[in-house]
Amino acid sequence: MLKLFSLPALGAALGGFVGLRSGHNPYYSGPVSDHYDGVKFFNPSGQNGKGFKDLVRWRLADGKEEWPDEFPSPFRDRPPQRVEGAGLRVALVGHASFLIQTAGLNMLTDPVWSERCSPVSFAGPKRVNPPGIAFGDLPPIDAVLLTHNHYDHLDIDTLRRLVAAHPLRIVTPLGNDAILREAGIAAPIFAHDWGDRVRVSDAVHVHVEPAQHWSARGVLDRQRALWAAFVLETPAGAIYHVGDTGFGDGAQFSAIRAKHGEPLLAILPIGAFEPRWFMRDQHMNPDDAVRAFVATGARQALGHHWGTFKLTDEGIERPPEALVRALAEHGVAPERFRPLRPGEVWEAAAGA
Template sequence: MRIWSWIWRGLLATLILLLLVPVVIPPFFDRIYYRGPVSGHFDGQRFFNPDGEQGTGGARKRTPLGMAWRMMTIKDQEPWPAHVATQPGYPASAGVTCPLKPARALENWARCVAKADPKRMFVTWIGHSTVLVQAGGINILTDPIYAERAGPWGLLGPKRVRDPGIAFDDLPKIDLVLVSHNHWDHMDLPTLKRLWARDRPLIVTSLGNDTILKSVGVQAVARDWGGRVQVRPGITVTIERVHHWGSRWIRDRNRALWSGFAVTLPGGNLFFAGDTGPGDGSWPVEDAKDGPYRLALIPIGAFQPREMMSGNHIGPVEAVDAFQKLGAANALAVHWGTFKLSSEGLYDPPKLLHATLAARGIARGRFRAIEVGQNWEVAPLR
């Protein structure tokens, strides 16, 4: 037992030294991703939340080293399994006359469905915040991550416990990619490089993130909150304000902007919240102006302990608040059950989501927490 104690101490000391490196060598780990005029959320050097800085580290202010130590010493409410079986999925086919075949036939199937009725919307949860949305004749992918670990070099960071709901090679041709911010579990550069090489999709993100993507040969269009990008006639992406922060190397904190997105689509618009804390509760009210939303993709996980996570992530209760303030007809729960980022149990987020919906008299079918690989045909707005 004694030798294991020394091994543990050695590993802990090594990790602390690694975490100290960005502090003692700041020029190497800092980056300038964006230069532009001062605004209500950019001070000329770094971005910030206009409703308060509680979104950059939790309700209690901590140093990066302090946050890392707190995360290492959190007692889990319920241990996660090492792996959860995933049933690989394909876009929904209920009521569709187009033939559905696995793997390479998915692209032709999607085109067939879009041609039959562009107002139909099919959504498949691939895992974490990665969702395939097929509507308006295009295939949309949000914050795509196929990495085994959500961290640097594919070696550090939490390990995936669920395989992707659709294998990368089985994805249909992707037309539009939405990248919300530069955290490792949302901006997975190897996945984005593969998508760019294969499909050359339009990648839309917020200010500064395009610089990171360009460094690995991936082209993206970046806009400030409120900016718009036309995908094709009748389909436009608007960059929306949410409450979060950004960093890849600690010292580059908030050098790039974070955002959500509204996408105009036939049959009702799509909202993707990216990653967000509650802030003062004003962001979903503000973002509601770009509805009406047929579907909102809203995070519900990585919310415990609240004294650390409240400024970074919304939990299920705040997710329902956002759902109601957005005025969305339907919502899909994301950002849970794929990478262990906090102390709650694997299924705690959907359990609390269902309890909150029941308490507020909202039908569970309107705000769904489906399994990875499952899909859903979302009815158009009336």
């Protein structure tokens, strides 16, 4: 069974098959909205992922490319303690985990230092490269931004280590605060809806913005907690960070541009996209990511969500290969959209 279904995929899909029968939300209670029906959250587009039968069809199909047991990155970062003022330094830890340093603040997105992204430590997707920043080399962490509750984004073991070592606060969409508190995460947690603006410091605010995705931790809680993207309002400029999303009709990306102006930086997922019939609603492929980048008008993009955990069917180097083709097709210079490896750093040019 474990060979056929990874535990996160099986649990999540069973959540869709079983959990929607329940009229209970253990994480959140609030007013009905255009993306919350009183029990579960949903994408207004109507694209809300697949169910158990589709999961079985996917896992039994051919076309899965093997990954190597190890895919070491040539980079290793030892970040400075702080980056002050309008300076901006962004380092990929791995998968969707970034260290963002600006305005004297150190922020982590979806931090995962564990060997596996799974509800158990002995099975599930295992990392094929170590974190690009050793845990002991982290500077003081001021804030953690959690986009949603899938195991490759919300890792309780890592959060416990971080909270024990750093006096941080956590910003996350609605409902995920209950998951964190139940797990004993003893940090200030700020849970917000799409459209909310959260003060992190006098100089930095976080906007919680829509993403087309879904959520689940087990077999009865599908779509009981919200998912989101973030826009960081900083002295360096706006940073648009997406953990997971489908492209949909692209309106969510043009809406970012209309609301926040053209971001300085877009951090976009480019991996976990095959097979398209199954993944399209929840994960962008590189062509989607380039179209999203163009729609936002961002000056620079960084690609993530590839090359660390095998979650889907494509080979380990297919995302950057497909990104090269997509950039050429859309007439975007390759240096404007870099598919980062763990430990690789991007810094904003002075006066950017």
